[in-house]
Amino acid sequence: MKAFLNIRTFLLALSMIAISLLHYLTPLHLHYLHDIFQRLYYLPIILAAVWFGLRGGLACSLAVSFLYAPHILFQWGGHLTIEMEKYLEIVLYNIVGGVTGLLAQRERERSIQLQNTADGLEQSFKKLQEQSDQIIAIEKNLRSAEKLSTLGEMAAVLAHEIRNPLGSIRGTAEILRDDYRPGDAKYEFIDIQIKETERLNRVVEDFLRMARPSQIEKVPCSIQEELETVTTLVANDARQRHITLDLIPPKINTKIHGDGEKLRQAFLNIVINALQATPSGGSVCIASSKVRDGIEISFTDSGLGVTSENILRIFEPFFTTKSDGTGLGLAITKKIIEGHGGTARIVSVAGEGTTVLVWLPQAISGGAP
Ligand SMILES: Nc1ncnc2c1ncn2[C@@H]1O[C@H](COP(=O)(O)OP(=O)(O)OP(=O)(O)O)[C@@H](O)[C@H]1O
Ligand SMILES: [Mg+2]
Numbered sequence: 001m002k003a004f005l006n007i008r009t010f011l012l013a014l015s016m017i018a019i020s021l022l023h024y025l026t027p028l029h030l031h032y033l034h035d036i037f038q039r040l041y042y043l044p045i046i047l048a049a050v051w052f053g054l055r056g057g058l059a060c061s062l063a064v065s066f067l068y069a070p071h072i073l074f075q076w077g078g079h080l081t082i083e084m085e086k087y088l089e090i091v092l093y094n095i096v097g098g099v100t101g102l103l104a105q106r107e108r109e110r111s112i113q114l115q116n117t118a119d120g121l122e123q124s125f126k127k128l129q130e131q132s133d134q135i136i137a138i139e140k141n142l143r144s145a146e147k148l149s150t151l152g153e154m155a156a157v158l159a160h161e162i163r164n165p166l167g168s169i170r171g172t173a174e175i176l177r178d179d180y181r182p183g184d185a186k187y188e189f190i191d192i193q194i195k196e197t198e199r200l201n202r203v204v205e206d207f208l209r210m211a212r213p214s215q216i217e218k219v220p221c222s223i224q225e226e227l228e229t230v231t232t233l234v235a236n237d238a239r240q241r242h243i244t245l246d247l248i249p250p251k252i253n254t255k256i257h258g259d260g261e262k263l264r265q266a267f268l269n270i271v272i273n274a275l276q277a278t279p280s281g282g283s284v285c286i287a288s289s290k291v292r293d294g295i296e297i298s299f300t301d302s303g304l305g306v307t308s309e310n311i312l313r314i315f316e317p318f319f320t321t322k323s324d325g326t327g328l329g330l331a332i333t334k335k336i337i338e339g340h341g342g343t344a345r346i347v348s349v350a351g352e353g354t355t356v357l358v359w360l361p362q363a364i365s366g367g368a369p
Helices: 002-025 031-040 042-075 080-177 185-211 223-240 260-277 329-339
Strands: 219-222 244-247 255-258 283-291 294-301 343-349 353-361
Touching: 002 031, 002 042, 031 042, 042 080, 080 185, 185 329, 219 223, 219 260, 223 244, 223 260, 223 283, 223 294, 255 260, 255 353, 260 283, 260 294, 260 329, 260 353, 329 343, 329 353
Parallel strands: 244 283
Antiparallel strands: 219 255, 283 294, 294 353, 343 353
16 A cells, blocks of 8 residues: 555656646747646646545646746746746646545545445445344244254153053063964064064154153263264164174264263164165265364264255154155254264265264363273
């Protein structure tokens, strides 16, 4: 900015000196040239007024007056009428410098005011935008909370109304099954009945787990140990599906303050989903790393992936694309992770695979992993 000012001042000074030299060096009988030079002085005066406002305009017109006056006095001194006309021109220089400077200054002040108003409007707009984003997020959470509270009431009724008769059905079916041998058609039918009661029982369990306002008991626990238990639990399933299941040994301390049993449940839901989404010959890989003040656990599968549309709904209770799914697995996972002050998110490309990323804070760390 300063350099810019200096260049402008230099240009003005140069033009004034050049025009003055033309005046002093041009013989007087070439009066038509002098008329042109006389008007040329308006150029630096107007430029100075536009660039520097009232003060700039007046300073330049005064400088021009001082440069031009000796020329009138000493070179045109003999011609009174011409001399008077030229003095009048000097007065005009100063009027033009003053008036143009004043107008330019007012214009500049108004444009600064307009710019400030525009900046203010832009900031208000940004604030409004942020507030409306916040409102949308709160509304989304409320809707989810509303779903969960309805779910809580339903779960209590379901647990009471379904679990007890379910227990009787299962018990009596087991007694009936004892009358037949494995391989007998009736044995197989009763076995199906028992498995179906187990499935129903699981659904009720899931509802309850989701709805119960259970307390998270935070004690020192090792993420790696919980992940090992989860992989042991699903190893057989993975083998049957011909999926390679890898748990990478971590290079970091994975101890956190948390509820091991609940975290295990959260991780299990993710891994089961990964196995269900991965075709035979695929892989599921689990790894932990240090991210910010916590641990990030990644569950990567080479399965079907999730469409960008479904990604937005994946953690919603009851969202499922499976004919036998409850859509509660990831909702429970999210509730548990957030109960630990962590976050769960999903990155996926449909057709290429999915990574679920769980971050857990590691406020109080323990010993070696
Ligand atoms: N790793 C994954 N790859 C592809 N899709 C996934 C993956 N994990 C979750 N999904 C999608 O998210 C949906 C919701 O998952 P969630 O675990 O909440 O319920 P679910 O698996 O359908 O039912 P449930 O867990 O009760 O058996 C799934 O139906 C599936 O479409
Ligand atoms: Mg699931």
